[in-house]
Amino acid sequence: MNTSEKLIATEQRLGAHNYKPLDVVLTRGEGVYVWDTDGNRYLDCLSAYSAVNQGHCHPKILAAMVEQAGRLTLTSRAFRNDQLAYLYEELAALTGSHKILPMNSGAEAVETAIKAVRKWGYEVKGVPEGKAEIIVCADNFHGRTLSIISFSTDPDARTGFGPYTAGFRIIPFGDAEAFAAAINGNTVAALIEPIQGEAGVVIPPAGYFTRIRGLCTDNNVTLILDEIQTGLGRTGKLLAEEHEGIEADVTLIGKALSGGFYPVSAVLSNSEVLGVLKPGQHGSTFGGNPLACAVARTALKVLTEEGMIENAAEMGDYFLEGLRSIRSNIVRDVRGRGLMMAVELEPEAGGARQYCHALKERGLLAKDTHDHTIRLAPPLIISREQVDWAVSQIEKTIT
Numbered sequence: 001m002n003t004s005e006k007l008i009a010t011e012q013r014l015g016a017h018n019y020k021p022l023d024v025v026l027t028r029g030e031g032v033y034v035w036d037t038d039g040n041r042y043l044d045c046l047s048a049y050s051a052v053n054q055g056h057c058h059p060k061i062l063a064a065m066v067e068q069a070g071r072l073t074l075t076s077r078a079f080r081n082d083q084l085a086y087l088y089e090e091l092a093a094l095t096g097s098h099k100i101l102p103m104n105s106g107a108e109a110v111e112t113a114i115k116a117v118r119k120w121g122y123e124v125k126g127v128p129e130g131k132a133e134i135i136v137c138a139d140n141f142h143g144r145t146l147s148i149i150s151f152s153t154d155p156d157a158r159t160g161f162g163p164y165t166a167g168f169r170i171i172p173f174g175d176a177e178a179f180a181a182a183i184n185g186n187t188v189a190a191l192i193e194p195i196q197g198e199a200g201v202v203i204p205p206a207g208y209f210t211r212i213r214g215l216c217t218d219n220n221v222t223l224i225l226d227e228i229q230t231g232l233g234r235t236g237k238l239l240a241e242e243h244e245g246i247e248a249d250v251t252l253i254g255k256a257l258s259g260g261f262y263p264v265s266a267v268l269s270n271s272e273v274l275g276v277l278k279p280g281q282h283g284s285t286f287g288g289n290p291l292a293c294a295v296a297r298t299a300l301k302v303l304t305e306e307g308m309i310e311n312a313a314e315m316g317d318y319f320l321e322g323l324r325s326i327r328s329n330i331v332r333d334v335r336g337r338g339l340m341m342a343v344e345l346e347p348e349a350g351g352a353r354q355y356c357h358a359l360k361e362r363g364l365l366a367k368d369t370h371d372h373t374i375r376l377a378p379p380l381i382i383s384r385e386q387v388d389w390a391v392s393q394i395e396k397t398i399t
């Protein structure tokens with residue numbers, strides 16, 4: 001057995017099997033590329049589910065992390081640190097948000113928003129105690145905690161984990177009429193992904209979010225956009241909400257907030273929602289720690305300073321054009337926005353996973369989702385030549 005076979009066998013033996021990874025054992029990453037233990041190079045077209053938007057091991061984020069790690073890593077929020085205020089200031093300047101709450105994982109940011117909007121519902125909106133409702137969409141993905149999977153419609157994510165958290169109303173994604181019909185006096189919030197990533201890069205019809213924004217405003221409902229995957233440049237804008245020129249009341253970011261170095265997430269709020277949380281009512285030992293803040297500050301800085309968002313818009317268009325030019329009778333649909341793309345195959349093609357295996361053999365890593373869809377999301381620093389190469393590998397694989 002070579003090294004990778006040994007490591008895979010050990011994982012199989014000792015690890016919980018809650019993932020089914022492609023059998024590639026990675027040991028190094030730089031920019032858009034990763035290398036396995038046998039020395040093979042791959043173009044990463046998943047970017048750790050968009051956590052590595054800035055590219056692997058970005059040297060400036062690395063330097064900030066090393067510098068901060070040698071100085072101060074964790075104080076807990078029992079004391080203050082000299083990085084958090086700067087992160088607040090820089091995030092506020094970048095996004096226009098008025099209040100920020102730092103957490104670690106994306107799921108924690110979602111949980112935080114759910115807690116805050118419920119409390120806001122009772123204390124500010126005047127919803128009767130215990131009656132708060134949150135509208136969510138079918139085929140959503142917001143994380144893996146119990147409350148979050150309580151409103152998942154994916155049987156794998158949900159079945160067997162009850163009793164479930166109540167208070168969620170599920171409607172179809174992209175259907176503004178269903179949204180309007182679901183609102184009642186107890187509706188405190190709507191929690192929606194701008195583009196449903198895990199569902200297979202599902203883009204709602206034009207005008208959907210403008211309508212949702214209007215309905216939320218008219219009915220005093222807090223609009224929470226989960227931009228954990230779509231945010232921070234992935235779709236060619238800083239936040240995906242900008243594509244429709246709207247502003248959420250609460251925006252959730254995570255993943256690329258650290259450029260893949262560290263779990264950092266945040267709840268951004270431009271309403272009174274976060275104001276309802278008082279000392280002792282919410283927290284996290286690691287949330288807002290100086291190491292996370294220093295890493296996040298630099299991750300945001302390189303994202304904007306190095307033109308990554310503009311590159312995502314330009315290369316996204318170019319990549320999509322390339323994918324659309326592929327003539328293959330097994331391709332059902334090609335869709336995307338910025339560098340968040342998907343190739344949906346015909347069901348007769350035999351499943352996307354085998355194509356992801358074949359792409360791996362050609363040196364391109366991508367992830368299948370929902371049986372028939374290949375999701376493509378390279379780091380935002382990808383070049384035109386690298387896009388050309390990726391399109392030609394995909395073309396050879398599916399024709």
Ligand SMILES: *Cc1c(COP(=O)(O)O)cnc(C)c1O
Pocket residue numbers: 049104105106107108110141142143144193197226227228229230254255
């Ligand atoms: C990844 C993701 C989450 C959960 O983030 P974790 O860091 O894995 O907890 C939530 N929402 C969306 C849209 C995501 O893509």
